[in-house]
Amino acid sequence: MSIDRNNEIEVKNEVERQFNILSRGCDEIINENEFKKKLEKSISTNTPLRVKLGIDPTGSELHLGHAVPLRKLKQFQDLGHEVLFLIGTFTGRIGDPTGKSETRKMLSEEQVNENIKTYLDQVKLILDLDKIKVVYNADWLEKLSLSDALNLLSQFTVSQMISREDFSKRLSENKPVSLIEFMYPILQGYDSVELKADVELGATEQKFNLLRGRDLQKNFGQEQQVCMIMPILVGLDGVEKMSKSLGNYIGVKDTPNDMFGKVMSISDELMENYYTMITDVPFEKIEEIKAQIADGSLHPMEAKKQLGAEVVKIYYGEEAAKEARDWFESVFSKRNLDVDLPEVEVPYGEINVIDLLVKEAKLLGGTSEARRLISQGGFKINDEPIKDIKANVNVESGMIIRAGKKKIVKVK
Amino acid sequence: MSIDRNNEIEVKNEVERQFNILSRGCDEIINENEFKKKLEKSISTNTPLRVKLGIDPTGSELHLGHAVPLRKLKQFQDLGHEVLFLIGTFTGRIGDPTGKSETRKMLSEEQVNENIKTYLDQVKLILDLDKIKVVYNADWLEKLSLSDALNLLSQFTVSQMISREDFSKRLSENKPVSLIEFMYPILQGYDSVELKADVELGATEQKFNLLRGRDLQKNFGQEQQVCMIMPILVGLDGVEKMSKSLGNYIGVKDTPNDMFGKVMSISDELMENYYTMITDVPFEKIEEIKAQIADGSLHPMEAKKQLGAEVVKIYYGEEAAKEARDWFESVFSKRNLDVDLPEVEVPYGEINVIDLLVKEAKLLGGTSEARRLISQGGFKINDEPIKDIKANVNVESGMIIRAGKKKIVKVK
Structure with missing residues (x-):
């Protein structure tokens, strides 16, 4: 779409349009005003926003929980913004304990390299790797000296760090918190300085770390990044966070039949959340489905099959979605076991x-x-x-x- | 003195002799057994102990409180051990808040250089600079990378650091503790690794930092240093720590008359402490003086004049000590004001x-x-x-x- 950058109303409308697309499914945007201003500047000067997502190369199998921010990045990409896909080749060796109850092991360089390969192999199912900028924080963090580290440390206080929920929890339970763990959020913040990020994405548990980027950018004389905080995707059980170790996940590399079958296993209550978080179905359509289920004109099972098909469609296309639905119906609804089973x-x-x-x-x-x-x-x-x-x-x-x-x- | 290194009894006697000299005036030795073993090894293999004292080049006027560990170093030197006089050219830029209630300002490189000059100029009144090894920790700490810093940080936990009294006090009072302050004791400890120190001296408030050297030496596969913890010298008021800012100090560059006069201003109760801490008068002699005061055969004023003369003698020699005493008597005892006054x-x-x-x-x-x-x-x-x-x-x-x-x- 071509915008007349000198037409205030057109710019304003475009800001609203992008804001509505991008804020979908966000838990919190810190803060919305700054975000709108950045969008306005970007649109009126034709300068793409620099949008950062950082991941640790811990080599996990990507599931639809990981896909939530990746799909948000895709929205930015589709709107013409610049996606900076940061791989924590340096920080990944430290390990961040966010949301976990124990200090993580450091990773070796070989492990990290192997994990990156596996990771990008899965990311390309969602993002066009040729269009994004993949950056590695070892490229700049490896060059920092002890003095640089001290300069970063001097910008934060002990109380500030301890206020992070998982730290305070572990300390109150007399569980060890290694000093190295304090460096993780600081280095994550410094990455934003290095990248001059306009926006950083992260899940709710990342909020503390994302805000450190704002702190450091301010101290380094930069415009502060907008923090876009995404909710954590609930697993198939409807209770725990989706995770490989709990087994309650849909992997992005799962077969179409597995994806479909797993979606069919969720509770009716979880459907709306999944429609919002893991598909591109427009809000109005979701509201319509809800209303139809409520007035009895749509069976929940049918709504769930449509959800399953939407999910498969994202990763494998329309045809595969239809086949997965057929497979499911033949196995489960028609009780025919003469098919490929997981x-x-x-x-x-x-x-x-x-x-x-x-x-x-x-x-x-x-x-x-x-x-x-x-x-x-x-x-x-x-x-x-x-x-x-x-x-x-x-x-x-x-x-x-x-x-x-x-x-x-x-x-x- | 020549020792027959193969004669077990002679070695044992020499260990005892050195131990008695060196343990004089110490608050605590961590630990005595290890210290005796190190002395024994040193004597039997004719290898001097590596004795470290670290100071920050904060440019203070040296007073007799600072002289306490310096004079302990002199004892080591006189016994043939190797004195490593560490100047914290790197750590001095951080500033350690030990015993202070606020984060210290970082020092500039020029300030540091100027301060070192002033400092050594005063140190040479106590130690022979030609015989000691002056080392600067910027020489190795400046070469450390962020990775090295992380490796050091990973060896300590938050709880461990917070246990240091001044940190816990400030945190409980909601006063800020900068993260950089956590690095100070760690880097002080790392200095001991770099220097392969056998012994480190420090005042009681340094105990936490000295012990970190033991931690790191152990982790780096070295024999742990012995921590020799010296009491803090009380000021002329008999209450507060001797310090320039409180004005209750005797400077090593004070004139003989000032030194003498200041000693005369202390309370009778403080005399024994000063005899022990700031002179070389043997213990037996000190006990004798105490007994004579108790039985009335020595006036406390006379004992104090002898103390004043002992102090002046250390820094200016016997003649100057006598002159200072004469001056004092003419001014104060004989009420003659026609003399040089402070x-x-x-x-x-x-x-x-x-x-x-x-x-x-x-x-x-x-x-x-x-x-x-x-x-x-x-x-x-x-x-x-x-x-x-x-x-x-x-x-x-x-x-x-x-x-x-x-x-x-x-x-x-």
């Missing part, structure tokens, strides 16, 4: 049914849930229900395990 | 007598003390007592102010 690796041999469901196949989150499901006949081996919670089964290759209506896997 | 700078003109004594001439520590002295007739201007605490006097050049029997000054 595979799990489970040690062969005798195992108690609860252990199989919870510990090995990881289809359920806990023992009590497993007990309930088994007693109600929702647990089946090769389509045969087993209702005895003390029963053992003999796991072998090709065995089909079903837990309830929406989860089915085949032993590899 | 001069003070006081603004000329009308001033209340209490303000003159406490705020300007700084002869007394407080208002109530001044009130008492004046009422008792101990305050004299040009040998005329003034007993009215509300009186004003007209200060002019050459005016002689006396406060009690032992303090007399002339207005410059």
Whole structure:
């Protein structure tokens, strides 16, 4: 779209348009006024905003929780702004304990390099790598001296650092907080100085660190960055944060059938949140779906299938979305097992049914849930229900395990 | 003295002899066993101990409080050990707030260089500069990188740092503690690694920092240094730490007469402490003096004059000590004012007598003390007592102010 940069009203409208697109799904923008001013300056001078997202090369499998800020970056990119994708090659070796209860291990340089490869390989499913600027903070942080470090340290007080929630929590529980951990938010802030960032994205748990960028930019005489704080995506269980270790995630590299099936496993209550956070469905459309479910003109199951298709569409396109839906309907709705099923690796041999469901196949989150499901006949081996919670089964290759209506896997 | 290094008993005796000399006047040795082992190894292998004392080039006028560890270094030197006199050219720019209630200002490089000159000029009154090794920590700390800094930071926890008394006090009073201040004890500790120090000297308020050297040496695979902790010298008032800002000090560059006069101004109670801490008078002799005072065979005034002479002797020699004593006796005991008096700078003109004594001439520590002295007739201007605490006097050049029997000054 071409804007007449000298026409105040056109500029103002464009600011509003971009602001509405970009603020979608944000928890907080610090602050909105500054953001609008930056957008206005960017539009009226035709200078793209420099939008920073930093990640640690910890080598995790990307899931839709990670995709939330990445998709926000894509919106910036589509609006013509400059995306600075910062890989913490230096800070990643420190490890930030944000939101975790223990000091993280330092990563070796080889690990870091390997992780970056894996990471970008997944990022390109969302962002066009050729259009973004990938930067590595070791490029400038490795050049800093002890004196530089002291200069940075001198700009912050102990009380300020301790105020970060996870630090104060660990200190109050007498758990160790290493001094090196104080450097993480400071160096993250310094990255913003180095990059002259206009905007930095991060999840709510990153808010403290994002604000340190504003502190340092101010002290270094720069315009302060706008902090765009994204909510943390809830996992499939609807309770915990989506994470690989909890198993409640949809990976960006999951197959279309897996993506679709996992979306189908969420509760009806979680649907609206997922529609907002992980799809591009416009707000008005989401409101319409809600209204239709409320007046009974749309079955929740149908709304969820549409959600599943929207998600698959983002990563694999329309055709794949349709195929995944067909697959799901044939397996779950039409009870046809003669299809490709998601595979799990489970040690062969005798195992108690609860252990199989919870510990090995990881289809359920806990023992009590497993007990309930088994007693109600929702647990089946090769389509045969087993209702005895003390029963053992003999796991072998090709065995089909079903837990309830929406989860089915085949032993590899 | 020549020791037969293969004779176990001779070595053991020499260890005891050196230990007794060196432990004199120490508050604490961490720890004594390790110290004896180091002495034994040093004596039996004829390898001098590496003894570190670090100072910040903050350019202060050296007083006898500073002289306490310097004179301890001299004892080490006289016993053949290697004195490493560390000047904190790097750390001095940070400033350590130990024992102070506020973050210190950073010093510029020029200030630091100027201060070193002034400092060494005074140190040579106590130590032979040609025999000691003067080292500057900027020589190695300036070469450290941010990565090195992180490595050091990673070896300490927040709780550990906060446990230092002045930090915890300031934090509990909601006073700011800059993060840079945490680096001070760590870098002081790292200096010990760099110097492979066997012993580090410091005052009690330095204990926390000295122990960090032990931590780091251990982590760097070195034998841990022995920390030799010296008491803080009390000032002439017998209450506060000796310090320039409180005016309760004897400077190493004070004239013999000033030194002597200042010693004479201390309370009888403080005498034993000063005999032990600021002279070389043997313990047995000190005990003898105490006994003689107790049984009335030695007047405390005479014991104090001997103390004054001992102090002057250290810095100016025997002859000067005798002359200072003669001067003091002629001025104070024989009431002869026709001699050189210590001069003070006081603004000329009308001033209340209490303000003159406490705020300007700084002869007394407080208002109530001044009130008492004046009422008792101990305050004299040009040998005329003034007993009215509300009186004003007209200060002019050459005016002689006396406060009690032992303090007399002339207005410059």
